[in-house]
Amino acid sequence: MALVNTPLPIFVKIPEDIGGGSLKIRYKPFGGTSWESVTMKKMKGGFGGVVPCGQLSTTGELKLYIIVKDKEGDPIATAGTRKQPLTVEIKNKLDGDQPSLPGEEPPEQCVAKGDCPPDFPGCTPSGDGARGDKGWGASCDKSKECREGLICLNGSCEQGEGDDDDDDDDDDDGGLAGAPKNIVSLGIQLDLLILGGAENVCGVFEDGEFKQELDNYFCFSPDGEFLGKPMDGKFNEIEGGIALAGARILAGYDRVLWKGLTAGVRIGYAFGGSPSVGDAEDRYEDCKDDFGGDACREPLASDFLPFHGEVRASYLVFQEGLVRPYGFVGFGIGQVNAGVNVAVCDMVDEDGGPVPADERDGKCDDVGRKVDDVEAYQVTGLNFVPFGGGAIFAITKNWGVNVEAKFMLMLPTFGFVIAPSVAPVFMF
Structure with a gap:
């Protein structure tokens, strides 16, 4: 509380961990239309200043907020904002002592009235606020x-x-004017896919018919999609674990909309993933010509989608400072495929015909041939829900490094991806 028509001393103590080279108070008298400034002087233990009595000529609420700046003049801390200011009640009579600066006497009440709100009854403006x-x-x-x-x-x-x-x-968005509102990035993301253990990942040939029971696994040979006929219960399985699916280059843009709430986009290109299907269609057609359609395995796999598109909403916990943590969630288009080596007992040769006697393996019941150069890929996507968190480490006012821990739920073909990334950022 403060006394009407009397200078109001204000003393602000700054925590040692914040420091600060200067401090300014912005205030608006009751009924006023403009914000005025008080430049605070450094005193022992903090900063002090006085709101002149001309601005306190009527009772009511005095609104104010505080800005602390570093030695370069950039804001580093605030108390209150224009939209949510601190308030001091101006009264005709105080219950306690009149405020004063440390080591000084309380100021005396002014004789002349100061600036008044427009058309305020009983108050004559001095002309300064006209x-x-x-x-x-x-x-x-x-x-x-x-x-x-x-x-x-x-x-x-x-x-x-x-x-x-x-x-x-x-x-206007409740943040500091010196805080950047635009964040541009260009970085690299690693894709680590959680593989589930599975059997007969390359399909199985039994009862004269090929069956592919798992719709999220496809196998590839050096020529492209694997078109063999694996025996049931002979190798053809993988253990669960984490597999490196590749990496992707991502360009990003984020815009601060309101009090740390941001909207952003990521566009990129993925490297790795599953191999090309190669000449699988040609090999299938050749097999049909040589041995008939019923004897040949039809290709089922598709080429990997390298495109990455993502929209996200984020929240920056701190818009300024050396470390600026955030969390995010979003939606995207993309694919993450990872593979491991498997062996199979193939019941046909490379051309789709019967296995020659000299190629038959005892481990394959002397019926099929053992093939060791097959890669089984778990396929996920083509959509995903990204979520996670990270932090921007500011190097200068405009440059920094973004480190992020992202997780991706792949849909509709389910998969779970751990996707750490690092990117230099430009902020303005």
């Missing part, structure tokens, strides 16, 4: 040059409320 006579569209440098109801915007008087004369340290 508005000018410039109409809409007239050139201006400050809002006080314009008539009531107008503000100086981009060099001319325009319709609006408030006052934009000052060096706003508070932004």
